Each structure stands twice: as C-alpha cells, then as structure tokens.
Amino acid sequence: QDQTPIALEDGWRDMEAGIARLKRILHGVDGTSFTSQEYINLYTMIFNMCTQKPPYDYSEQLYKRYKQALEEYIKSTVLPSLKSKHGEFLLRELVERWKNHKVMVRWLTRFFHYLDRYYVSRKLLLPLKELGLSCFHDLVFGGLKTTLTTIVIDMVDNEREGQLIDRALLKDVVGIYLEIGQGSVGLYELDFEKAFCKGTTDYYSKKAQIWMLEDSCPEYMLKVEDSLQKEKERVGHYLHASTEEKLLEGTILELISWRAEEILYKENSGCRVLLLDGKYEDLSRMYRLFSKIDAGLFHVSKIFKEHVKEEGMSLLKHAADAANGTKNEKKEAVGSPEQEFVRKAIELHDKQLAYVTNCFQNNSAFHKALKAAFEDFCNKDVAGCTSAESLASFCDSILRKGGSEKLSDEVVEDTFDKVVTILSYISDKDLFVEFHRKKLGKRLLFDKSANNEHERSLLSKLKQYFGGQFTAKMEGMLNDVSTARDHQTAFEEYMRDKLPNHRVDFSVTVLTTGFWPSYKTSNINLPSEMIKCVEIFKDYYNSKQKSKRLTWIYSMGNCNIVAKFDAKPIELIVTTYQAAMLLLFNGSERLSYSEIVTQLNLPDDDAVRLLHSLSCAKYKILNKVPSNRIISPNDVFQVNHKFIDKMRRIKVPLPPTDEKKKVVEDVNKDRRFSIDASIVRIMKSRKVMGHQQLVAECVEQLSRMFKPDIKIIKRRIEDLISREYLERDLETANTYRYLA
Amino acid sequence: MIMVEGTSQLCNDLLVDPQDVVMLVISWHMKAATMCEFTRQEFIDGLQSIGVDSIEKLREKLPSLRAEIKDDNKFREIYNFAFAWAREKGQKSLPLETAIGMWRLLFAERHWPLIDHWCQFLQVRHNKAISRDTWSQLLEFVKTIDPQLSNYDEEGAWPYLIDEFVEYLTENGCVQRNK
Numbered sequence A: 001q002d003q004t005p006i007a008l009e010d011g012w013r014d015m016e017a018g019i020a021r022l023k024r025i026l027h028g029v030d031g032t033s034f035t036s037q038e039y040i041n042l043y044t045m046i047f048n049m050c051t052q053k054p055p056y057d058y059s060e061q062l063y064k065r066y067k068q069a070l071e072e073y074i075k076s077t078v079l080p081s082l083k084s085k086h087g088e089f090l091l092r093e094l095v096e097r098w099k100n101h102k103v104m105v106r107w108l109t110r111f112f113h114y115l116d117r118y119y120v121s122r123k124l125l126l127p128l129k130e131l132g133l134s135c136f137h138d139l140v141f142g143g144l145k146t147t148l149t150t151i152v153i154d155m156v157d158n159e160r161e162g163q164l165i166d167r168a169l170l171k172d173v174v175g176i177y178l179e180i181g182q183g184s185v186g187l188y189e190l191d192f193e194k195a196f197c198k199g200t201t202d203y204y205s206k207k208a209q210i211w212m213l214e215d216s217c218p219e220y221m222l223k224v225e226d227s228l229q230k231e232k233e234r235v236g237h238y239l240h241a242s243t244e245e246k247l248l249e250g251t252i253l254e255l256i257s258w259r260a261e262e263i264l265y266k267e268n269s270g271c272r273v274l275l276l277d278g279k280y281e282d283l284s285r286m287y288r289l290f291s292k293i294d295a296g297l298f299h300v301s302k303i304f305k306e307h308v309k310e311e312g313m314s315l316l317k318h319a320a321d322a323a324n325g326t327k328n329e330k331k332e333a334v335g336s337p338e339q340e341f342v343r344k345a346i347e348l349h350d351k352q353l354a355y356v357t358n359c360f361q362n363n364s365a366f367h368k369a370l371k372a373a374f375e376d377f378c379n380k381d382v383a384g385c386t387s388a389e390s391l392a393s394f395c396d397s398i399l400r401k402g403g404s405e406k407l408s409d410e411v412v413e414d415t416f417d418k419v420v421t422i423l424s425y426i427s428d429k430d431l432f433v434e435f436h437r438k439k440l441g442k443r444l445l446f447d448k449s450a451n452n453e454h455e456r457s458l459l460s461k462l463k464q465y466f467g468g469q470f471t472a473k474m475e476g477m478l479n480d481v482s483t484a485r486d487h488q489t490a491f492e493e494y495m496r497d498k499l500p501n502h503r504v505d506f507s508v509t510v511l512t513t514g515f516w517p518s519y520k521t522s523n524i525n526l527p528s529e530m531i532k533c534v535e536i537f538k539d540y541y542n543s544k545q546k547s548k549r550l551t552w553i554y555s556m557g558n559c560n561i562v563a564k565f566d567a568k569p570i571e572l573i574v575t576t577y578q579a580a581m582l583l584l585f586n587g588s589e590r591l592s593y594s595e596i597v598t599q600l601n602l603p604d605d606d607a608v609r610l611l612h613s614l615s616c617a618k619y620k621i622l623n624k625v626p627s628n629r630i631i632s633p634n635d636v637f638q639v640n641h642k643f644i645d646k647m648r649r650i651k652v653p654l655p656p657t658d659e660k661k662k663v664v665e666d667v668n669k670d671r672r673f674s675i676d677a678s679i680v681r682i683m684k685s686r687k688v689m690g691h692q693q694l695v696a697e698c699v700e701q702l703s704r705m706f707k708p709d710i711k712i713i714k715r716r717i718e719d720l721i722s723r724e725y726l727e728r729d730l731e732t733a734n735t736y737r738y739l740a
Numbered sequence B: 001m002i003m004v005e006g007t008s009q010l011c012n013d014l015l016v017d018p019q020d021v022v023m024l025v026i027s028w029h030m031k032a033a034t035m036c037e038f039t040r041q042e043f044i045d046g047l048q049s050i051g052v053d054s055i056e057k058l059r060e061k062l063p064s065l066r067a068e069i070k071d072d073n074k075f076r077e078i079y080n081f082a083f084a085w086a087r088e089k090g091q092k093s094l095p096l097e098t099a100i101g102m103w104r105l106l107f108a109e110r111h112w113p114l115i116d117h118w119c120q121f122l123q124v125r126h127n128k129a130i131s132r133d134t135w136s137q138l139l140e141f142v143k144t145i146d147p148q149l150s151n152y153d154e155e156g157a158w159p160y161l162i163d164e165f166v167e168y169l170t171e172n173g174c175v176q177r178n179k
Helices: A010-025 A038-051 A059-083 A085-112 A113-122 A127-162 A165-179 A184-214 A217-238 A245-257 A257-264 A271-277 A280-290 A296-324 A335-361 A364-377 A387-399 A409-425 A430-446 A452-464 A472-498 A528-544 A574-584 A593-600 A606-616 A660-687 A691-702 A710-722 B004-014 B020-028 B041-052 B055-070 B071-087 B096-109 B116-124 B132-144 B160-171
Strands: A559-564 A569-576 A590-592 A622-625 A636-639 A650-652 A688-690 A727-729 A736-737
Touching: A010 A059, A010 A085, A038 A059, A038 A085, A038 A113, A059 A085, A059 A127, A085 A113, A085 A127, A085 A165, A113 A127, A127 A184, A127 A217, A165 A184, A165 A217, A165 A257, A184 A217, A184 A245, A184 A257, A217 A245, A217 A257, A217 A271, A217 A280, A245 A257, A271 A280, A271 A296, A280 A296, A280 A335, A280 A593, A296 A335, A296 A364, A335 A364, A335 A387, A335 A409, A364 A409, A387 A409, A387 A430, A387 A452, A409 A452, A409 A636, A430 A452, A430 A650, A452 A472, A452 A650, A472 A528, A528 A574, A528 B020, A559 A574, A569 A574, A574 A593, A574 A606, A590 A593, A590 A688, A593 A606, A593 A636, A606 A622, A606 B132, A622 A710, A660 A688, A660 A691, A660 A710, A660 A736, A688 A691, A691 A710, A691 A736, A710 A727, A710 B132, A710 B160, B004 B055, B020 B041, B020 B055, B020 B071, B020 B096, B055 B071, B055 B160, B071 B096, B071 B132, B096 B132, B116 B160, B132 B160
Parallel strands: A569 A650
Antiparallel strands: A559 A569, A590 A636, A622 A636, A688 A736, A727 A736
16 A cells, blocks of 8 residues: 555546446446446545545545536536426436436445545535435426426326326336435425425316316216326325325315315205105215215205205195195095105105115214204194194004005014104104004904004004103003903803893903093993893902992993894994994884983983984984984984895994094193103202203103193293292292202 | 271271271281281281381371382382282182282382283283282392393293283283394
C-alpha cells in the first residue's frame, strides 16, 4: 500500500471511470457487469480517500461529488429524454429511467459505502441511498408529477369507459410515487392520491347526471353497484391499498349520497314502485347501497313505512266500500268485509315481513317501520266495526261449524299465529278478548264450535303472548262445557230412572259465573214438558252439589222440535224461547199477540223479535194476520199447516240483538276498575308522585291490555281523591300523596 | 246551641244582612261546623279569638273583620273553611246552588274576572254537586292562572271540571289560546 496520500483529482479520475462504465452497463452498451476486483478497487479508493490524514481526508468533497455525479447524469441524459415524450410514452420513459436510477444509486452507494459508515452519521447527513433517490425526486419528479397524475387519470378514465389499458405500467408509475416517498405514503397521498380521488369524483359526478336522466332506478343502482365493484378492483390492480376507502367514499358520495332522493323517488321506478311490484332483487340492492351512507336506511325505511301504511289504508277503504256496496266488489270475498279485511291484513303482513327478512336483512329499523305502520292502520275502524271486533269475527269464522273456513290443522295453527301478530298491533286488546269471549260463549252454547282442539290452541297462543289473565276466563268456559259433557251420561241415567215415560232428550250446561259473559235471564213461562226437565235436573244437581245455586238462562238454550205439518213432519231447530212460543199453539189454534205475551210472560221487544222470526222471515211457521212484515200488538197468529220445505230438518234462525254496545260498555267499566287499581298500586309503592309521572306510569302499566284515555285517568284520580285513597300535596303543585 | 233563628237574631243585633260575608268570617273564627248553627263552645271560643266579649264590641269590630278577607292567607283559610261549613250535614259534596252562592260571595270581595263565566258554565254543563277537590283547586286556579289562560297547562293535575271550563271558554271565544 502506498504511504503517500492519494490526491483528490487522481482518485476521482478512477471513480469517474467506474461511473462511466456503470452508465454504459445501464445503457446496455457494456454487456458485462462489474467484477469483484473492479468493485473492490472502487470501494477501496473511497475508503483510502476517506481514511487519509488531513488535509487529505476528502470525505466532504466525495460526498458532494457523489451527489453531483448523479445530478449531472440526470441533467444531461434523463431530463432531455423525458422532455421529448408525452402521454403514455412519457410514463414508460419515466419508469425506465427510474429503474436505471435505482440501479445506479445501488452501485454507487456500494462504491461510496464508507461514507455511510462514519461521515454520514457523524455529520448527521442524509445517507447515500436517500440522497441519491432524492436527487431524482428534486430534479425529475418534482416538475413532472402534476403532468404524470393527469396522464394517469386520463388512462384510468379510459379504462372506466371500457378501453383496455396497460395496467402494469400504471402499477409501476404508482410504484414510483410510493418508492420516492421512501417508506411513507405521504408523498403518494399528497402528489397523487388526492388528485386521483378528485378525478374520480368528477368522473362519477358526470356519470350520475347522465344515468339519472336515462336510467330507471333499478338500472341506475345496478350501474352504481357495478362501479363500486370496479373501483375496488382497480385498487387491487394498480393502486395502494390505503386508497380504497377514500376512493369508494368519494364514489359513494357522488353516486348515492348526492342523488339519494332522486333515486328513491324516481317516478315509475323508485322505492315505492319496487315495493308495489315485489322487486326483491332491486330492493336488496337498494338496501346494500343505502346502508353505505349516513341515514340512508332511515330514508328507505321511511318509504317502506309509508308504503305499508297506504296498503293498509286501502284495505280499510275496500272494506268500507264493500260494506256500503258502493263498489262492485267481485263476490270472491268470503265472509263479511271485516273478516275479509283481517284475512287481507294477514296477507299484507306476510308479504311485507318477507321484504324485511329477504331484502332488508332483518334490520331493526325496518321491523320498527312495519310495526309502526300496522299499529297505525290496525287501530282504525273497519267498515264501522272496531278492529278488535273484526279480529274476533275472523276467529269466529274459523272456529265455528260450517264457517267460511275449511282448513287443515296446520293452516289453522299458522293462521292463529298470525292472529296473535295482528292483535299485538291493536291497542284495545281487552276489547278483542271481550268480543272473543262473547262469541265463544255463543259457539259453545249453540254447539257451533267446530273443533275443541282449535279453540284451546288459540287460547294457549294468546296466553303465551299476552299472559294468563288474558285467557283464564275462556279456559274456564271450555272446562265447563267439557264437564257438562262428562256428566251428561250420568244425568241421562238419572232422568230415565226418575221419569221413565218422559220422552224429552235434555242436556244442561252448568256455567261458572264470572267465566262466562253475563246473560240476561227472564221469567219466561216454559211449557210443562220443559219444566219437568228443569225440575229433574235441579234434583240431580242438588244430589251432587248441595251448596251451589243455579240460575237458569233459557235465552241461551236451543231446542229441536218436530212439527207435524200437513205435507210432512219437519224437525225445527230453534231457540228455547221460540220453542216455548210454538208449543203454545199445541193448546190453541189461534193466539193474539197479547195472549202470547201474557202466557209466556215476555217483554215486548223479545216477543216482537221471536214472532218476527217465526212468521215474517225465511220460514213462515206461523201465519200472521194481517200478513205484513211488522209485528204489532193487534196481530193474530196461527200455525201454518201448509208449511213445506224440501229438507226434513231446518234451522229457524233468531237474529241476535246487537251486543256491540254492551260489550263496549262492559269493557269501559272494566277499564275504570283497571285504571283505579293501577293508580292505587303505583301510589302505594311510591307514596308520593307527580301528576305527569303518575299518568305516564299508569299508561305504561296498562298498555298490555289497552290504551287508556288520559282524561279518564284524570277523572279516576279525582275519584280516588274523593274516596280518600290519595290527596294532593299541599306544598308541591301537581303532586299526589298516598293515604294509607 | 244557636240555630237558624238565633243566627238571624244575631245578625239583627249586629245590624248586618245574614248574607253579609262578615258572617262567614265570624263563623270561621268560631270554627263553626255548619252554616247557621253555633254550639256554645264554638261561640265562646270564637268571640275570644276575635277578642271581644260583648255584642257591641263585636259590632265595632265588624269593619276590621270584613277587611280580613283582603288578606291573602286569611282568605285562603276562610275560602277552604267555607266548603265544609256550607255543606249539608253528612254530605261529602256541596250542592251546586250553594257553591255558586258561596263563590259569588267570596269573589265579590276578591275580584275574579271569570266568576260569571264559571257560574254559567257550571249551570249549563255540570249541574252536579261540587267536590272538595274541585273547590280547593279552583282557588289555585284563580290565583295562578291569568284571565286569558295563557299559562294554563292542560297536562297538569287540574281537576276534570276545570279542564272542561277551559275548553268551554275556548269554544265560546271568551279567550284566545295559542296552542
């Protein structure tokens, strides 16, 4: 080793030769790479020049010349080559030059490596590699980047329009942005991503406008979904992963957020139309897309709610029209308008629930919307009937014999489940229970219940959903009937024994008071045949249950009697009252109105109804003089011996009195008790409470059964004050105290 | 016991009309249980509380007794006392006619612009006896609610009858309420 220091220019000459060779290799002129020896020589040259004693340690100068060498190369070769190119060609050239630069920097950092070891760290300077790359950034990239970004965006827009582009090239270009940032995405984001995202939103903003004009809502949404998918893929092909979120966000903004209302309310194809036409796929897509934007689903669920509400309201209108006979509704509707409404409401619910399950992914907002819509229209009157009564009518039609429904057990069970669902929307649940109870009573007493299992099944579903207090009485009613059946055989034996010559088949149902609706009793004079039966049962019953007292309700009894007309005998199925009336004529051929009333001991309104059913209705069992259709006190009646019918057994119906009013009255009375009980319960536990709070809690407590009227609650509070359960607090206004 | 005739005699001696509101004030001092009746104890205790021991002295005291109505606290006590006092023995509520009479008497001294409407409303719409709660709450109503009813809250704990009264006034255009 030479002991004399190497002069800077001497050493540098060698380095320059090496650099020149490197350039030739890069340009493909010199095929061979550096040999190990050549490499070591160059490395050692630097090493020596750095480790020489001052003033011959040339670290500083060498560091500068390293940079200069790169800069000179860039200025002389790289920049001119780029200047002459445009568009895609520019990109290609840049990628190529960058590749070369990296190679150059790699080799040079190896040669000059010794600087990195001591000089760079001692002087806190940029390491050689970074310095080298930053040269490219400062001299080349800095000036070009805006142009580059624009070219890239143009290419991408072309791809969006369907053209094939060189994805690998784009990936390389984007790679430059990332690499030049040297580990951080900062430069990428600043120099490229921002502009790229803006370019994207500009693109989609224009597209949205065109598509909005040309396309229907489903078509538009399809394109949106497609675009989002493509942009996502684009990121995978040539962008940095971190861009995905921002890119999609911007696209969603342009295509969905700004256009949300236009999409939803597009004429002839918007959300409402899709719901009406059952477009499951389109609605599912709508859900997916709108779940991507703030409050997007809120708007969709709102339209859904309005839709369900309107569908419900139109069902109500149909029912009203059918009841008025204003529309020529096709007679395909089975049963009354109210029953039809319930059936349709159930169908509607199934259909709309299917949307929630299949399209709206069981999202709770949509469940809520469905609930709110149903609660809205299910509490309106159906063709003059309350919805509670309509629902009870519907159940009655399924449960009674020969009703409008002849369905399999499965269908019946399923229908009952749906009934419970509809009931959950009705606020006057107690009203439904009362109507159902009344109708159940009729079915059981007139032997009109088709299937005991079905009756119990519905009750058990109601119990499950609403609690035992709901159904306890009705279960009791069913038990009474089955008990009566159990005892019937024993009673018949007893009767045969005591009255061997009595030819009347007789059965009694003992009703437990409280379970059954209250039925009016009257002191009708029964014919002796019936009286005998009643007396025998009294004996029988007393022998079994000494302590219990029986009250006889003949108004709910029925009777089969054989009437011997001239042509042929016919069995008449009538009520006990009708039978009693007819049997009078066994004693007299003709009877006047007043004679009938006196002999039977009937009030006038009952007498009129009964006589009408026997003389002015479908089957004229009795002849009336004068023969008009109005019963008057001057009428005279006699048996119509000429009566004939092709059947051997006919039912002579007695139209029921309208009990609606009574049911509502009874329910209102019960409600007053419930409200009182609730108020007392609350006050007893809280001792002191403000007015508003008391009312609110009372409403809450009772909501399971009905929606109490605030005014009525107020009156009950006042009543309880005057009955000294509560008092007003003297200090605090609007507050009550419990009085123990 | 001083009964009706005795009370009448007392009024004569005091030179006051039996309908004069001062009789109410005196009865209040005496904590009389029933209108037009005084037990011996009530009478004596009452005179003592007024601070007189002779009819003449009582007569002299009349103006100041009348003035007690003007005092807010005393008026409240007298008002609430009046309900039980004017009741029939053994009844819980006050017959409407009596109540109206009492109200007119009491509010003659403490001007309430709506008194006429109130009495009219009761006769037209209610026609039943007045409960104690309604009686005492009416005073609150008079004291706190302005004649235009601008600060009336129907969600509040007012008795039903007063809610109805407000509705009645609104229906008949007697007040303009901005809902």
